[in-house]
Amino acid sequence: MELKRLLFMLISLLAISLFLVACGSDDSEVEGDADSNSGDGGEATEEAPDFLSILTGGTSGTYYPLGGEMASTITDATGIQTDALSSNASADNVIALQEGEAELAFVQTDVIDNAVNGVNAFEGNKVENVQAIGSLYPETIQIVTTKDSGISSVEDLAGKKVSVGAPGSGTYINAEQILEIHGMTIDDIDAQNLDFGESTGGIQDGNIDAAFITAGTPTGAVEGLGATVDVSIIPIAEEKINDLVEKYPFYAKDTVKKGTYGLEEDVNTVAVLAMLAVTDDVPEDTVYEITKAIYENADSMAHDKASLISLETALDGIGIEVHPGAQKYFDEKGISAE
Structure with a gap:
């Protein structure tokens, strides 16, 4: 009788040990999966691009020289090589963004409004992948x-x-x-x-x-x-x-x-209003840094129009969706559309 009781206790202890080992194994797998999904324990972030292009306008207008200074500012502030390219300006710039030929562009607020609503020159060609960074100057x-x-x-x-x-x-x-x-x-x-x-x-x-x-x-x-x-x-x-x-x-x-x-x-x-537009596939963190670079360094740009680039007027005339990265920056600064 004593032998049976001892045998029963040994079997029970073995069963409990096996159960605890199994639980420990499951916990390790869950923790390992969590680590692999979140990297360093935070949210996964998209990788910043190596290069960015800003479409501007004709070389004798305002967009091109100001765009060149802006590109240099973005390069210096973010470490992302950014180049300003001459173009036929607003409407063509929006189409180029739509087709993935560039990431950033100078556009007029009226033109981008027409584009996202599919009216006037954009009748039958509604643009859905372009968002706003902010207004620049009249x-x-x-x-x-x-x-x-x-x-x-x-x-x-x-x-x-x-x-x-x-x-x-x-x-x-x-x-x-x-x-x-x-x-x-x-x-x-x-x-x-x-x-x-x-x-x-x-x-x-x-x-x-x-x-x-x-x-x-x-x-x-x-x-x-x-x-x-x-x-x-x-x-x-x-x-x-x-x-x-x-x-x-x-x-x-x-x-x-x-x-x-x-x-x-x-x-x-x-x-x-002149404004800067961006494609919606540029990562949020990248657009945040671009927005910060522009509005915090406008006073270091030599072009006359740079003096009109102001955080206080950054959302004036913007009738389209603001990119989440730019919106995050404006929210931090307490800037909202009037």
Whole structure:
């Protein structure tokens, strides 16, 4: 009897030992799996890219030189080699982002709004992979001609040779909308698809009469024209500005100040905002660092327009989704859209 009791105790102890070993083995496997899923115990993060490209605009506009300085700032701050590339500007830049040809691009707020909503130039081609980093500075719509051209109003452009921007540019869309508010269409002018440098060169040579130029003022190409001829900027009447803003809220009233290009008085016009867009597949941490680099180092950029890049206005005019990386930075700084 005593032997049976002893044997029973030994079997029970063995069973308990085997159970504890099995439990220990399961715990180890679970812990090992957890470690392999989370790396160092934190959330998995996407790997930062080795290179980034920023699409800008024509070499004689504002986007290209400012984009070059911005690319250098991003490279220095993040360690990611970033290059600024010349392009046909806003609309073409959005398509290039859509097709994965670059990661970052300068665009106008009105153009990106059209793109994500699939309207105007983007009818039937809704762009779904592009998000915002932030606004940069106002872009003034300048209708440029010469003092002796005889053109003093938008209506006077009828029948004239007028540059409406490079094909695919936001300037073209601005020209369409401004003409529309004046009861005109592109067909009412002899439209020329020229970039800024070609536009001012054409005015200087007498090959065209006027040009729509959407860019921060002063614009280099227009300053160059002003060195050889007396520049005139065609004003937009107050009531037409109000009509335009009412129909297209991404516009705002603006002024080309007296003294710019040798102007003798202020000229009323409108502006949209230049902004930086990014594809949604750029990692959140990378976009956070890009956003921080731009808004904390704008004062070290030499271009005149860099002085207008401000954290306080970074979300002005942004009507599309902000990239989570940029949003994280703005949230930390207490910046929200008005």
